Amino acid sequence: MHNDEDKIPEQYKELLKKIEAIEKILGMSAIDKIVEDMETESEIVVSDEDLLITPRPEVTIKPKAYFKLAKHALTYANSNIPKREWVEIIGLLTGQMAKEGTPLEQVIVDDYWPVDQGDAISVEIVDQKVFTEIFHKKESTQFIIGWAHSHPSFTPFLSDDDFRTHLRYQTFWNKSIALVIDPLMISRDDYGLGVFRIDDDKQSYYKLSIEVEGLSTQASFESIDLFMKNEKEND
Ligand SMILES: [Zn+2]
Structure with missing residues (x-):
């Protein structure tokens, strides 16, 4: 011992x-x-x-990853475009594990890689070719830790299709995460995010606690709001 x-x-x-x-x-x-x-x-x-035991979220998202994801999601679904034209987006997450195997274990999301956008079915699956491409582009200390997609105005959760998709990610790596963003939910009090993982029994899933490192919801909302205003002006 x-x-x-x-x-x-x-x-x-x-x-x-x-x-x-x-x-x-x-x-x-x-x-x-x-x-x-x-x-x-x-x-x-x-x-x-x-x-003092500082609360540690199970998932830490770097601001760069969050902004890239929010930007991708908002570009295809926001209040300036008619709802019927909104589409979902999908991408991969790269990062690393910290303090693995201890109670302080954390998934660190370093980056988000936009892959595709379209209707719900077409964005379910990431092409193997794209997978390989991102695998080579990412930094060598990072690996593909999960995937992200959007639910414009229908809140972050795992649909049955999402569940099946994520089961494949977790078969590949048990600690894989599924990040869902509802771009219409982003506000001064809300990142609009949910991060999920499937239970060992493969029947249900649970929500992981998150933070966007060093950014309050208020600060990230202000930045995103500014970005959206600039986009609108450039149209
Ligand atoms: Zn979904």
Whole structure:
């Protein structure tokens, strides 16, 4: 067992330490042998600092990826064009995993690659050729971590077709994510996003917590709004 302890990432140890501190305050005993060796160094606690566990979303989306996706989705469905002309878009997501295999595990979405737009059926599947092309264009430290598509005005979720499509992505890589954007839902309080993954039983799916790194919904809305106004003027 001792060898396993060495493998625990630093930040995980940090988290355990904080949990231990909280347990002390709550009058509980140490949770696990793992924290035993830290016990000696932590005198009876505790500053507020020690109790801060920063919430970490399961998915961190880089602003570049978010803006590229929002732009693609909004170009084909926005309030300046008639609803009957709105179409869905699809693209691939590249990025990486952070702190894999720990409670702090995160999917980092570094980039979005527009692939296609059209009616719901035609955007379901990404051509193998495009897949390979993006695989070679992306940075070598990144890999294809999932796909994204839009639901203009019908909210982010996985339809039956989306579910089947995503099952293929997860067969390929179990931690693949399906990102759905409703461009009409983007507002000062909402990124208009949902990120999903299928459960192990392959019968249902769940929603992952997200952040757009360093960007409030307010700030991203202002930027997107400005972009849309410029687009309109250039028409
Ligand atoms: Zn869909």
